[in-house]
Amino acid sequence: MRKIGEKEINDIATGAALLGAGGGGDPYIGRLIALNAVRECGDVTLLSPDEVPDDAFIVPIAMMGAPTVLCEKAINGGEYKVLSQMVESYFNKKIFAFMPIEAGGVNSMLPIAAAARLGLPLVDADGMGRAFPELQMVTFTIGGMKATPMALTDEKGNSCIFNTITNKWTEELARSVTMSCGGSVSVCLYTMSGADMKKYAVRDIVTRSEQLGSALRLIKESGQEDTEDRFLQITEGFKLFKGKILDVRREVRGAFNFGKVTLDGIGEYKKHSAYVEFQNENLSAVVDGKIMATVPDLICLVDSNTYTPVPTDALKYGKRVIVVGLKCFERWRTEAGLALVGPHYFGLETDYIPLEERVKA
Amino acid sequence: MRKIGEKEINDIATGAALLGAGGGGDPYIGRLIALNAVRECGDVTLLSPDEVPDDAFIVPIAMMGAPTVLCEKAINGGEYKVLSQMVESYFNKKIFAFMPIEAGGVNSMLPIAAAARLGLPLVDADGMGRAFPELQMVTFTIGGMKATPMALTDEKGNSCIFNTITNKWTEELARSVTMSCGGSVSVCLYTMSGADMKKYAVRDIVTRSEQLGSALRLIKESGQEDTEDRFLQITEGFKLFKGKILDVRREVRGAFNFGKVTLDGIGEYKKHSAYVEFQNENLSAVVDGKIMATVPDLICLVDSNTYTPVPTDALKYGKRVIVVGLKCFERWRTEAGLALVGPHYFGLETDYIPLEERVKA
Numbered sequence: 001m002r003k004i005g006e007k008e009i010n011d012i013a014t015g016a017a018l019l020g021a022g023g024g025g026d027p028y029i030g031r032l033i034a035l036n037a038v039r040e041c042g043d044v045t046l047l048s049p050d051e052v053p054d055d056a057f058i059v060p061i062a063m064m065g066a067p068t069v070l071c072e073k074a075i076n077g078g079e080y081k082v083l084s085q086m087v088e089s090y091f092n093k094k095i096f097a098f099m100p101i102e103a104g105g106v107n108s109m110l111p112i113a114a115a116a117r118l119g120l121p122l123v124d125a126d127g128m129g130r131a132f133p134e135l136q137m138v139t140f141t142i143g144g145m146k147a148t149p150m151a152l153t154d155e156k157g158n159s160c161i162f163n164t165i166t167n168k169w170t171e172e173l174a175r176s177v178t179m180s181c182g183g184s185v186s187v188c189l190y191t192m193s194g195a196d197m198k199k200y201a202v203r204d205i206v207t208r209s210e211q212l213g214s215a216l217r218l219i220k221e222s223g224q225e226d227t228e229d230r231f232l233q234i235t236e237g238f239k240l241f242k243g244k245i246l247d248v249r250r251e252v253r254g255a256f257n258f259g260k261v262t263l264d265g266i267g268e269y270k271k272h273s274a275y276v277e278f279q280n281e282n283l284s285a286v287v288d289g290k291i292m293a294t295v296p297d298l299i300c301l302v303d304s305n306t307y308t309p310v311p312t313d314a315l316k317y318g319k320r321v322i323v324v325g326l327k328c329f330e331r332w333r334t335e336a337g338l339a340l341v342g343p344h345y346f347g348l349e350t351d352y353i354p355l356e357e358r359v360k361a
Numbered sequence: 362m363r364k365i366g367e368k369e370i371n372d373i374a375t376g377a378a379l380l381g382a383g384g385g386g387d388p389y390i391g392r393l394i395a396l397n398a399v400r401e402c403g404d405v406t407l408l409s410p411d412e413v414p415d416d417a418f419i420v421p422i423a424m425m426g427a428p429t430v431l432c433e434k435a436i437n438g439g440e441y442k443v444l445s446q447m448v449e450s451y452f453n454k455k456i457f458a459f460m461p462i463e464a465g466g467v468n469s470m471l472p473i474a475a476a477a478r479l480g481l482p483l484v485d486a487d488g489m490g491r492a493f494p495e496l497q498m499v500t501f502t503i504g505g506m507k508a509t510p511m512a513l514t515d516e517k518g519n520s521c522i523f524n525t526i527t528n529k530w531t532e533e534l535a536r537s538v539t540m541s542c543g544g545s546v547s548v549c550l551y552t553m554s555g556a557d558m559k560k561y562a563v564r565d566i567v568t569r570s571e572q573l574g575s576a577l578r579l580i581k582e583s584g585q586e587d588t589e590d591r592f593l594q595i596t597e598g599f600k601l602f603k604g605k606i607l608d609v610r611r612e613v614r615g616a617f618n619f620g621k622v623t624l625d626g627i628g629e630y631k632k633h634s635a636y637v638e639f640q641n642e643n644l645s646a647v648v649d650g651k652i653m654a655t656v657p658d659l660i661c662l663v664d665s666n667t668y669t670p671v672p673t674d675a676l677k678y679g680k681r682v683i684v685v686g687l688k689c690f691e692r693w694r695t696e697a698g699l700a701l702v703g704p705h706y707f708g709l710e711t712d713y714i715p716l717e718e719r720v721k722a
Contacts, residue, residue, distance in 0.1 A: 156526055157526045158523075158524070158525045158530050158534060159524045159525075160521050160523050161521065161522045162519075162520070162521050163519070164518075164519045165517055165519055169519050172541050173519060173538050173541050173542070175541075176537035176538055177534050177538060179537065180533050180534050181534070
């Protein structure tokens with residue numbers, strides 16, 4: 001058990017934006033939401049999973065929608081209260097703690113803001129260890145847990161409670177409502193017991209985000225050059241490419257950002273080219289026509305000077321980036337994990353090959 | 362208070378299909394649903410509005426979606442129970458009686474089936490006195506009542522409860538989910554007290570449907586010819602056109618059937634032509650380029666020999682029909698009524714002029 005306040009929030013936002021693998025929202029917006037909340041309501045208690053009683057009622061909270069929409073059409077601040085009332089009255093149970101469902105610049109921060117504003121603790125765990133575009137893509141689905149009853153509200157005050165036969169149907173119905181509400185909404189789903197959380201969640205992800213964020217900050221503050229090796233060491237990342245953004249194609253469809261970013265090599269990658277395809281999050285990195293990484297491994301773009309993570313909604317012409325691959329949470333590499341979030345699900349014409357093997361080859 | 366069984370159901374289905382003004386579903390399907398229910402569970406008690414206590418909890422029930430979909434993708438029969446449990450547990454109140462929300466071949470019948478299967482009475486009233494395509498288009502909206510909390514379920518077992526800031530938002534969100542569920546679902550909405558029902562509902566609509574249906578049946582059974590005057594007298598209808606269907610254009614969009622049917626005159630209308638535009642229900646009838654009737658007045662197509670109502674989903678080339686206009690429920694002709702369901706709302710470029718004045722002119 002420890003407190004998280006302004007300093008921690010700044011680092012968590014950066015680290016979570018890296019782990020967002022392009023998605024999970026703009027850390028600038030996310031940071032503001034969380035900072036305002038702790039400034040007004042005080043620091044948040046972070047519980048490690050083992051500090052949570054087995055019968056505690058744990059409620060993941062997140063924003064759902066297209067990141068490009070989410071950064072313009074923010075929350076009104078009353079959503080946490082609306083959602084928690086919906087959930088508590090539906091289950092007739094008090095919420096013990098909030099929890100993030102995924103990493104990412106906004107979805108790491110919203111649970112902190114919710115916890116601060118409602119005076120509840122936050123659990124140091126999530127359901128992905130990264131970000132994914134669809135609701136069913138969580139370790140909890142592998143564990144056979146249900147996304148519903150799920151609560152959804154928009155900033156105008158519309159709300160729904162869903163009960164669905166599968167988590168894929170939850171995605172389907174909630175996505176439709178998200179689109180009708182303008183492309184982004186706030187949600188609580190996969191409400192669970194402390195026991196289930198301990199069994200299926202990705203542990204210590206808030207702390208890992210903070211460590212990553214703090215290490216990136218220290219590199220930046222050091223003012224040194226040639227820190228790329230240190231960056232790769234800290235992130236345990238595989239360097240896949242370094243280049244200048246030549247072109248970004250983006251399409252908002254079904255409350256997702258689909259797209260492709262094309263890169264022209266710089267430094268040791270001069271005369272080489274690469275592209276990264278995304279659906280909110282980066283799905284695959286292809287260098288000189290050869291696939292270097294795919295989901296569920298994390299494909300992250302960072303500014304080549306500052307190592308600041310560049311989410312898919314912030315891609316723009318001329319930006320110089322390093323493309324780095326990080327190994328995903330182990331359970332994603334199982335058969336059940338790959339069925340849910342492997343390359344075939346996203347329409348990529350390749351089997352999954354672990355990042356480290358692709359890089360070696 | 363009286364019982365309705367097989368005989369009544371047959372007549373109600375026919376009369377309600379006429380009052381559906383082209384929408385509200387196929388009376389063949391609707392009739393089967395209601396007949397099966399009363400055969401298995403016994404006749405249904407029909408209460409006149411004044412027999413309902415002021416504090417009784419009244420629950421309208423209906424299908425939502427495109428009529429063409431609804432006649433292929435029917436209910437599974439468990440929806441009534443799911444919906445009533447959702448509503449009762451949400452409000453923590455027992456349902457006193459079901460009620461139809463609109464006329465039409467299916468939406469007059471589903472409440473009868475629900476009442477039979479759950480052993481509850483049915484109230485002889487609805488919210489339109491006809492059928493309209495969108496959820497907010499009920500007399501209850503004029504009365505300032507809310508559509509939500511609204512319960513929705515599909516035949517697969519997915520369900521939602523909506524709470525929205527306006528009834529137009531209810532339509533928006535529930536329509537999205539309806540589309541995702543395949544184009545038709547079952548719903549309970551505008552749950553209300555007996556007192557509100559008496560104040561705002563269109564009274565005695567089940568009985569009126571039955572009387573119309575029975576009169577149409579008697580004409581058909583009489584085997585006489587030249588019964589058109591009798592048909593018009595019984596329905597208090599204005600004959601707008603008689604013709605052969607030349608063309609039907611139909612588009613399923615947003616879980617609605619949009620379209621236009623073109624007619625080539627027969628009998629005294631030989632050498633004349635007409636068309637009727639629809640969005641689930643018929644919106645306007647235009648004869649030789651002149652508007653003869655618009656929403657909210659009822660524009661009904663019936664078979665020119667048998668006077669069987671022809672809903673928009675049953676329009677087909679070569680069918681001979683009479684186009685007849687019926688005056689709408691008075692409250693639709695007020696300023697508030699026309700704002701909700703007048704020609705401008707549906708994009709028709711005309712002010713509302715009452716049917717009887719258009720016909721006289």
